[in-house]
Amino acid sequence: MQMPHPLTRDLVLIGGGHTHALVLRKWAMAPLAGARVTVINPAATAPYSGMLPGHIAGHYAREDLDIDLVRLARAAGARIILDRAVGLDAVQQRITLGSGRILDYDLASLDIGITAEMPAIPGFADHALGAKPLDTYAARWRAFLVKVQAGQANPQVAVIGAGVAGVELAMAMSHALAQAGATPQVHLVEAAAGLTGTAPATRARLSRALRDHHVTLHFGASVARIAAGGVQLADGRQIEADLIVGAAGAFAHRWLRDTDLPLTEDGFVIVDPDLRVRGHEKVFAAGDCAHMAHAPRPKAGVFAVRAAPVLHDNLRAVLSGQTTRAFHPQRDYLKLISLGDRSAVAEKFGIAFSGRWLWRWKDRIDQSFMDKFRILPAMPAPARPAVQALGAAEAAGHDQPLCGGCGSKLGADALHRVLSRLPAPQRADVLSLPGDDAAVLATGGARQVMTTDHLRAFTQDPALMARITAIHALGDIWSMGATPQAATATVILPPMSPTLQARTMAEVMQAASDVFRAAGADIVGGHSTTGAELTLGFTVTGLCEGVAITHAGARPGDRLILTRPIGSGTILAAEMQMRAEGRDVAALLARMAQPQGDAAKVLRGAHAMTDVTGFGLAGHLMALCRASDLAAEIRLGDIPLHHGAEALAAAGLRSTAWPANLAAAPVTGAIGARGVLLHDPQTAGGLLAAVAPDQASALLAQVRALGHEAAIIGTMVQGAPGIRCV
The missing domain is CATH 3.30.1330.10 (PurM-like, N-terminal domain)
Known part of the structure; x- marks a missing residue:
C-alpha cells in the first residue's frame, strides 16, 4: 500500500473570515503536499457580512448568509477546531484557545474580523449589543422580532453610529418591524453633525431613504450611558428602546493587546505589503483585523476579498521556500448600500445613483460570492482497476469513501461466526458470557x-x-x-x-x-x-x-431507555461526501465528546444494558433480546435522532456498514428514514438499558437532568428474540 505524502509543516488559519474562506477554497483546488492546514473558528459557519442587512430586513434566511466552514475544510483537506483564539505567542509560535488548548504552528495567519461592542460606554455590555460579531447580533434580532410580534417587547430600536453599517441596519430593522405588523420607532444616534462614511450626493439619498422609513435622526448626540430600556444622551435627552445596537466604528479584539504583535493605537495588527505581520516572519494577517501600513484603507469586505489570492500565494510561498509578493489594494471601490426594502444606493468616485435595479445587482453579486462556497470541488470517486479478481466489485460495494469510526467495522454476523469457533475459556477466572x-x-x-x-x-x-x-x-x-x-x-x-x-x-x-x-x-x-x-x-x-x-437479565415488561440520539454514522458518512450541514456535524461531534459515566451511575440497577455502537441500535438491541431470550417492541417516533440525520437518510445517505447491520438485525415494521436509522452504526453512542417499568420514568428524568437527550423507546416482551415496531 502506498503511504500518503508525509506532513512536515503546520499552517494554522486563525479565524474563518472572508479572506481565509477564499484561501481555503483555493487550497482545495491544489493542496500543498506536506502542509497540514488547521482552521480555528468559534462556530461551524462564518456569516457573510454583505448580506446581513438583507437578512435583518427579512429578504434572506439566516442560513443564506453562512459559509459552511466544516464542508470547506473537508474540501481543502484541513482540520477545523471549533474554538476561539485568545492568545498568540509569536516567539514560541504557539496559539492559546478559549478551552485552554494550546497549538504549535510553523506558519499562522489571522483573520478574526472586528467587533462593534463599545465597552467605553457605561452600560453597553449589559444592555446593548454590537452589530459585530454578526452571528450574535442576528440571533438577538430574530429573538427580538419574535417578542415584538408576541407583544412582549416594544418595536423601539436605537442604533448608535450613522456610518454605512448603522444606516443600513436602521432601515433594515424598520422595514422588518413594519412587515411584522408593528409601527417601528427606530432612532439613529450619531455624535457627528451628519451621516458619515459617504460622499455628499450619497448622504442626500440616504437621508431621504431614512425619512421614508420613519427613522428618527439624532446628530451631534453623544451617548452618556445605556440603561435597561433606553439610551441617555450627554445633553440629558432619553431615547426609549427595547433593542440597542452599536454600529459606531470597528474595534479590534482586545486579546490582541496581550500579544507581542505590533499594533496600531486602536489595536489592529500592522502588516507589511505582503500581508506578513511586521517583524514576524511566521505570522500573516488579513481582513478587518489587519492594518495595511503601506496602504491604509477603511474596514470593508472588498479589501478582504481582494487580498485572498495574495495571502494564499504568500502562505504557499513561505511553506515551500519561495518569494512572497505585495498586495496593492484599489484606491476606491463601489459601495452598494441597502435601503431596507429591495432597493439600494450605489457610490463610486463620489457619484451616487439609486434604484431597485441596484438591489437586484447587489443580490447577484452577493449570491455569486456565496456560490463559491455552496459549490465546492467534488471529492473524486475511488478509482477501480480495469481488471479485478472475481467478487472484488461486489466486496467494494458503493463508490464512496470507507466510513470512519464504527462505520468501518466488520459486520456483526461475520464477527459472531469467528468468535463462535473459538474454544470456551479454559481459565476459571474468566467469567465472560459470549457476546457481552x-x-x-x-x-x-x-x-x-x-x-x-x-x-x-x-x-x-x-x-x-x-x-x-x-x-x-x-x-x-x-x-x-x-x-x-x-x-x-x-x-x-x-x-x-x-x-x-x-x-x-x-x-x-x-x-x-x-x-x-x-x-x-x-x-x-x-x-x-x-x-x-x-x-x-x-x-x-x-x-x-x-x-x-450483562446483555442477559432483561425481563418481560422492562422499559428500554436510550441515553443518546442515533444517526451519527449517517451524518459522518455525509460529511465525508460534503453533503452534511456544518452545524449538524458540529452539534454531533459535541454530543459524541460528552462522557456518559454519570448516566451509567443512574442506570446501575438496570436488568440488562449495552452501549449502542457499530452494529446500530437494532443490532445491539437484538443482542439483548438473544441473551435474555425475549423480544422487543419499539416506537420509532420516540427514538431521538441527531439533527439532520433523518433528512440525510431520506436522501439515500448510508454508512458503509449499514447493509451488514441491516442483514444482521432486521426489524419488523421499520419504515421510512427512521427505520433506516435503526441500522446506522454509532460511534460513542448511547447506553441502552432494560429497566423495571415502575422505575423507568424516574430514571429517565434523572438522566435527562444530567444533560443527556434520553428517551424511553420501547419494551421487552415475551416471544422469540426479535424486534418489531409498534
Missing part, C-alpha cells in the same frame, strides 16, 4: 471488566478524535456497571516529520488523559506506530462493586 460488551475477570475478591476499541479517524482533529475514542471505549465499561480503572493507548499516525509527530502525540494523549482522569481512570501506557491514516484505540479495565450488568 467486555470480558469479566475474577481478580482476587473483585470482578474486573476489560474491553478494547479502536476507531478509524472521521475528523482531522487528533485531539477531538482522541476524546471521542476514549469516550467510545469507556462505553463498554459503563454499560456493565463498572468503574473505569486503567487504559492503554494504541496510536497509529499517518507519515509525519518528527516535529509533527511529537505535536500530534501530545494532543492525542492530553485529550485522552483528560477523559480518563475525569472518569476516575489513568492511562498507564500504550503503543504507537505509523500507518496510512490516523487510527486510535484504547484497551480499558474497570472494577465492578457487585455482579456485572
